[in-house]
Structures are given as structure tokens and as C-alpha cells.
Amino acid sequence: MIDWWLILDKVILVVVIFVVSLAIAAYSTYGERKIAAVIQDRIGPDRAGPWGIFQPLADGGKFFFKEDITPNAADKFLFILGPSLFITTALMTSAIIPWGKSFFFGEHEFSLQVADLNVGILYLLAVVSIGGYGIMIGGWASNNKFALLGALRASSQMISYEVPMGMAIISIILMSNSLNLREIVDMQQGFHWNVFYQPLGFLIFLICAFAECNRAPFDLPESESELVGGYHTEYSSMKLGFFLFAEYINMFISSTIIACLFFGGYHFPGIDSLGLSPNWAAIVSICVLFAKIFFFIFFFMWVRWTLPRFRYDQLMRLGWKVLIPLSIFNVLATGAWLTFVK
Amino acid sequence: MQLTNRSKVASVKTLNWVEQIYLPAIIKGMIITFSHIFRKKATVKYPEQKRPIAGVYRGLHVLKRDEQGRENCTACGLCAVACPAEAITMEAAERQKGEENLYREEKYAAMYEINMLRCIFCGLCEEACPKDAIYLTDRILPSNYARNKFIYGKDLLVEGTAPDQRVDVTGRKKNYEMNV
Ligand code: SF4
Numbered sequence A: 001m002i003d004w005w006l007i008l009d010k011v012i013l014v015v016v017i018f019v020v021s022l023a024i025a026a027y028s029t030y031g032e033r034k035i036a037a038v039i040q041d042r043i044g045p046d047r048a049g050p051w052g053i054f055q056p057l058a059d060g061g062k063f064f065f066k067e068d069i070t071p072n073a074a075d076k077f078l079f080i081l082g083p084s085l086f087i088t089t090a091l092m093t094s095a096i097i098p099w100g101k102s103f104f105f106g107e108h109e110f111s112l113q114v115a116d117l118n119v120g121i122l123y124l125l126a127v128v129s130i131g132g133y134g135i136m137i138g139g140w141a142s143n144n145k146f147a148l149l150g151a152l153r154a155s156s157q158m159i160s161y162e163v164p165m166g167m168a169i170i171s172i173i174l175m176s177n178s179l180n181l182r183e184i185v186d187m188q189q190g191f192h193w194n195v196f197y198q199p200l201g202f203l204i205f206l207i208c209a210f211a212e213c214n215r216a217p218f219d220l221p222e223s224e225s226e227l228v229g230g231y232h233t234e235y236s237s238m239k240l241g242f243f244l245f246a247e248y249i250n251m252f253i254s255s256t257i258i259a260c261l262f263f264g265g266y267h268f269p270g271i272d273s274l275g276l277s278p279n280w281a282a283i284v285s286i287c288v289l290f291a292k293i294f295f296f297i298f299f300f301m302w303v304r305w306t307l308p309r310f311r312y313d314q315l316m317r318l319g320w321k322v323l324i325p326l327s328i329f330n331v332l333a334t335g336a337w338l339t340f341v342k
Numbered sequence B: 001m002q003l004t005n006r007s008k009v010a011s012v013k014t015l016n017w018v019e020q021i022y023l024p025a026i027i028k029g030m031i032i033t034f035s036h037i038f039r040k041k042a043t044v045k046y047p048e049q050k051r052p053i054a055g056v057y058r059g060l061h062v063l064k065r066d067e068q069g070r071e072n073c074t075a076c077g078l079c080a081v082a083c084p085a086e087a088i089t090m091e092a093a094e095r096q097k098g099e100e101n102l103y104r105e106e107k108y109a110a111m112y113e114i115n116m117l118r119c120i121f122c123g124l125c126e127e128a129c130p131k132d133a134i135y136l137t138d139r140i141l142p143s144n145y146a147r148n149k150f151i152y153g154k155d156l157l158v159e160g161t162a163p164d165q166r167v168d169v170t171g172r173k174k175n176y177e178m179n180v
């Protein structure tokens, strides 16, 4: 028999997460500009509404009213597929994230995770790498040298940095004995955050997350100074908006993943000793998770406005000669510690 | 020979291993950028806030009137000749009987236009004027959507007669006297 309650739950949750992701992505653009401004001793956008809080709406409206240009020489189908794929995969990753403790309505449990996959992390890595195709296809279909170069850079960068990222995750999996994201989060209850047990793994994961999101100092795929706009040089109007939007969603999701894997997700020391009813505990846990997420989004932006961009050979050297050996060492050390010490 | 004491000895020393990790330097940089969040902002919110402008600033022109409210300009055309950007054009007319309260000289400018898109705000028109008629002021040329709106006629250039519509040019005058 079909469980209608389950379907209703999931539909509500999917819609809410969808809207929240888009809203956070939109307001990240505002946050990015404000943070860039205050770091550079400026004020930032302050004209659209009080403190400029309607700026993202104005930007979105502008994107819709811009002329949508498809270059003559472009592959029409792939040109549209690129941004669609990129934003779809960006939104798909949020499906396995446990956003908080469950709500209880009488007997009915409302779980704040769309899909409690037992191979959650593998799903995550798989979807993230499909996102790379969005950039590649978009850059290739534009039939433009700058776009192609940007796409090439993006693909090689993503492939290079996925390896140490996977390795960093392996050491977490070794410690938690599970690929399930909720179990990994629950293992870090109290103050047993993974970052204290895996500082090296955290550092590697953080660097790789920057590279995967194409954020500065790894923003070579779109480096404005050399490649005009990189892989989205030929894009205009809402297709360009999709690319930019998807990048901010990616940043939001990676902040969430970092919070879940290394900073205890929705757990906070002392959260259980407050003696809250389950529903209040669920609300508090959501707030805790989002506080962590916002901190990491801020951190992403803070780094962007501090560090200059890498040179391409430096990027490859860091990936292959530094991070991969380090991450292998980290996996071995974790394994040895688990076998012999514990 | 040492020309200044600002020269620095160039060094090609390789980085030691702590520096090669870059992390300490990155953290130091991030502390610097973070401290800037609390600094005083340099922004001037323009239309609401204005920066103080020096009295000798060369901004929007004004055609002066004398104390009795009569226009000084006699349409001699010297400003137009002096103008390197050829921004000024005018048409002269003879003063009729009964217009003595309007124009100081017997000849006056019936039409006087400055094309603000051509003008380079050099102030040579002001220097050329024998009648103390044209001055640059500390007002800023407002922006506009249409090019033809930048051709300023007498309606925009001549100052008003009421005391509060007079434009103060003492700063420019002083500058001019100092240079003479
Ligand atoms: S300021 Fe210079 S350019 Fe402008 S009208 Fe006067 S003479 Fe011409």
C-alpha cells in the first residue's frame, strides 16, 4: 500500500528546501557584496530598500529582462543543457542532508531529511561530479575559446580535487563505520566533533570544497582577468543567472556538508540537557545547523576577499603533489589509530 | 650612487618550510581583512552627502548680474573665442529703451548657450571675459538621459535676481586676482 503520509511529508520538505536553497543563494549574492564592501572599507549596496535588502530581487529582475543571446556557432541543445544540468545537480545534493531532528505530530514522525540513504556520501560525491559536466558542456557548447579554456580548467580542477576530497571523507567513514550522513552526524553528538579528531582531514576537505565550488582562490575557470568570464563568457540573461545562482547554491551546500561532516551538523553541546520537548528540540537543532552554515558561507566569502588567485601550475601542484599524499597519509594514520590504539 | 633612501635590498632567499605551508601567512591575511570590517568606511553617499568642495573649484558656469540685477554680459564673444573646446555660442541683440533695468550694457546676449558635453571646464572663458560676466562655480553638472539636455541656455546659466538666487563666486574671483 502506498504511504500517502510519507509522500506528503516529502513533497512539503522538498518544496521548503527548494525555496530555502534559492532564497539563501539569492541572499548570498547580497552577502557577498556586503562583505566585499566592508572588507574594502566601503558600504556596499544600500539603495534598493532599507540597507539594500531588495538588491537580489532587483538583480533577478534584471537577469529576466536582459536579452537572451545564443551564439550562432553554439550547439543550441547543449548550450541550454549546460546551465540546466549545473543548477539541477546543485539543488539535488540537498536531498540527503539531515536538516535537524525529527518533528513529532502525535504518532506521526516528520523527518527533516528527504532521503535517508545508507550510501548518502556516495550519492553526494556522484551528484557533485555530475555538476562538473554542466560547466564542461556549457563551456564547450559556447564554441568560444575563452569558454572552452574555462571549461577545461574547471574539469581538470574538479577531477584533481575530487580525489583528496574523497580521501578526506574516507577517513571520516572509517571513524563512523557508516556511509549514512545522519549516522555520521549523530556520532558527533555532544562535543565529539570530527574536526577535533580529523583536523588534517578537515583542512583537506575545506581546501577541496573551495576548489569544487570554483571559489577564490581557486576561481580559475572564470578568472575574469584572463578569460573574460571563463565558461560562461557567451551566456547572457537567465542562463548566466543559472550559472551564477548554482555556484551560490553549491557554496551553501558545501557549507552544509562541512558543518555535517566535521562540526556536528545539528548537534550542539548541551542541546540535550535543556530538556526541551521533541518539537522545540527540532527547531533549536535547525537553528544550530543554520548558524554553522552561515558561518561557513561567511568564511567562504572572507577567504575570497583575502587571497589572490592561484596560477594554474600552482593549483595542479597543490592538488596532486600536496593534497593527495597528505590525504593518503591521513587515511593510513586514521586506520592505524583505529586498529592499534582504540 | 644612491639617489634616495627608499631603495630596498632585493632578496632571492627561498622560503623556509613554515613559509612554504602558507597557512600562517593566510591566517595573518585573514586577520587583516577581518579587522577592516570595523574600520571607518570611506564611502560618501553622494546625493545625500557631499564632499566639501574648494572655493576655486571649476564646476557649472554662471552668468552674473550686477548689484541692481542687470545682466553683465555684453555678447562680445571673447569667451567663445577663448574657449578651446568651442563650447560657447551666442547671438547678440541691441538693448531697447526701457530695458536698462535688465541689461547693464547697450548690447546684450539674446541667446547664450554652452554645450556642457564639449566643455572641459578649463575656465578660460572666465579669464577672457572683460565684463565680469561669466564664472565657473562649485556646483556640479547634473547628469541627464538626453544629450540635448546638456546644452545649457540662458534660463539655466543666468543667476536669479532674488538675493537667495545669487551664486557666490568670491572663491573664483580671489583665485583670479591672485594669478593676475
Ligand atoms: S570652461 Fe573652458 S571649455 Fe568650458 S566653456 Fe569655458 S572656455 Fe570653454
Ligand code: SF4
Binding pocket: B072, B073, B074, B075, B076, B077, B078, B079, B080, B090, B125, B128, B129, B130, B131, B132, B133, B134
Ligand atoms: S560672457 Fe563675457 S566674454 Fe562672453 S560674451 Fe559675455 S561679456 Fe563677452
